[in-house]
Amino acid sequence: MEQKKSKGQSQRYLNFSLGSEEYAIPLNAVKEVIALPEVTSVPYTPPHFLGIMNLRGQVISVIDLRLKFGIKAETTAETAVIICEMGQHSLGMVVSSVNSVLALEESEISPKPEIHSHRNTDYIQGVAKKDKHLVLLLDIVKALSAEEQAAISRATGVKKAA
């Protein structure tokens, strides 16, 4: 997930779609891409947390990135799971489709547009142009650590309520 690179060197990104929107994450964070497996749901988790799955003997969490970003989730033949490395654990992210690998020069990445909203958009690192589309570059750790925070606060909330 390191973004450090010397000038003029391009970095590779995995480009994927969530609904009709295009996103990309650094390729070196990606372990593999698999088809949507059977997922076991976990109680007391938000809807976008699909549950846990077996990846060759490892139990890993699966989230639906579409639901996470409030995009309608439709399961098609294109639907795939991107397995990425998150610290000690792996994590599966369900996306609408995996498109291609992009090699982007630093100069091709523009800063994210300032949006005046209360919504935290820290997890968007920048925007790149691909053909005529805009591709949002995601910082997956930031996008999900906010998530984790929410999960933790929710868990404590439950404890207090109990």
Add this chain to the structure above:
Amino acid sequence: MDDFEKELKSGYLEEASQLLADAEQCFLSLEKASEDASIVEKIFRLAHNLKGSARAVGFMDIGEFTHQLESLLLKIKNKEMQIQSSTVSLLLECNDHLRMMVDTLRTDMDARVDSQALMAEIGRHLNGEVQSEEAPESLELVPPPASAFEEEAVTEEVAQVEEIQASEQEEEVIETEVSFDQLTSVVENSLREEKHRLELVSSGPAPVQPAQPQKTATPTGPVDESIRVSLKRLERLMNNVGELVILQAVLNQQKHSVQSMLMQKTIDQLAKITKDIQDISMSLRMVPVKQTFQKMQRIVRDTSKALSKEVVLDISGEDTELDKIVLEQIGDPLVHLVRNAVDHGLESTEERVARGKSSQGTVWLSAFHQGSHIVIEVRDDGHGLDAQKLIAKAREKGVIKPNQELTDEQAYHLVFAPGFSTKTEITDISGRGVGMDVVKNNIQQLQGEIQLETEKGKGTCFRILLPLTLSIIDGMVIRAGEERYVVPISQVHESVQPEGQDVHFVTGLGEVLSLRGENIPLFRLTSVLGRKTVPRPVTESIAIVIRNGKSPFSILVDDIIGHQQVVIKRLGHGVQNMKGISGGAILGDGRAALILDFNELASRATPATSAITSAVMKGAA
């Protein structure tokens, strides 16, 4: 430095750390049984090996130091000197020093270490406490009585040295004076493999050469040979074995669709082997707590010496096995607890006598299985915690508000509060009170729990409960609604199929199951887990009775599917540390399932009891 020399040196360092670990155990047992000549003999041989090889490979600092040390040992061996506890302290200090030297040399083979201070100390011991007519430095001291054996061994092997090895190394050795030692060491270093083979051959009882010096070079003996494997690789192995087992299960299910008898037989055989591989690979990560516990001997000794207290450490359950990672991480907290027990827990000797206790304090260190936990206890027979003193201290430190009232139980848990130390003066033994909260954190990071029991005047007991995370459990696979779950069999007391009249609804309590005249609460798993399903009639469900918690209760599930050994997998992102879910597992058909902790789930379902239990469990910390 050429490659050959480098190899020799690193080989030596490897060996030296082994020897030192061995020596430390010997020193400690020496203190207990100073009369035991065989221990002295063993230590002497260890030091001797260390010295000889050090000079041979060119570590002159170590050579010089061990030479001095050897002179001391020789006196002890020849009974020219009494073993006192100060002697053992000195020996241990030397051991530490040597270890430090070895570590330094490991990073930099040309490093020089100054040992003058310690050598002078040894000199004082040599001269001061025994009327020694010989100067300690005298090399004539060196040929030890054991040399008869060595001579045999050496002459026997010198011939081989000459054959196998270039004379260059030998010349160098001979130049550095003493003969036999060096020769032995050359043999040791250059003929390591040869020797190893010899050792294997002569590993049985060797009555003719009981003091064969080479034997001590590999202290673990050829029987217990081991290699180090990185945990990462082990993890990969475990994952693959997990997958193998699942595929095997599929094969077993499908084998009847195959016509060929040979194929069916092969599948059966494969099943056996798979089971074997699974068992072995699962046991790979588990190590006995023995080594960690033995290290505590040293801690107790040093601590009690520094405080001039008489303390015995009583160890039990050292064969209990723990996951390697858990064991490594529990090491430091244990050291803290043990030190604390000796320093804060036990009274001074005078105080003990004044209170009519035996002057010798005892610290018990034990490990055992309890339900789905592994328990490690550190107990002392000291003065126990004083709630009032703790509260006063906490007020003074501002840990609690001045007018805050605490129960005794809550007061005891103040010791885990950050920045809290009960001793008025700071000692360099137990540190500055940074210990206990760190201990607690470490244990909680392992998803364990620390409990505290204390009785004034009788002693204190810290109990570390470690879950069997990362390890294997016997699981009961159950079904509720669409999903299957795993419950540790150790939690299950019994399972019953209730009759219609056994289940009643009581306002305020919810459903109650009458079980042979006893009324216990009944929870439906689906609703405890917040699943929306159409409730099944109780007569078609199974009630699982749990009795290892505070009070018995039962949980209603749709079906019991079977029994399976599962590896507990830690859950990752988003589902860590969820109450009631202790991990994930992979079922026979390859699906991931959750491992449930019914006790926690039940406390979640009943607000009243959960408040109480969580207060008790977590204490006031």
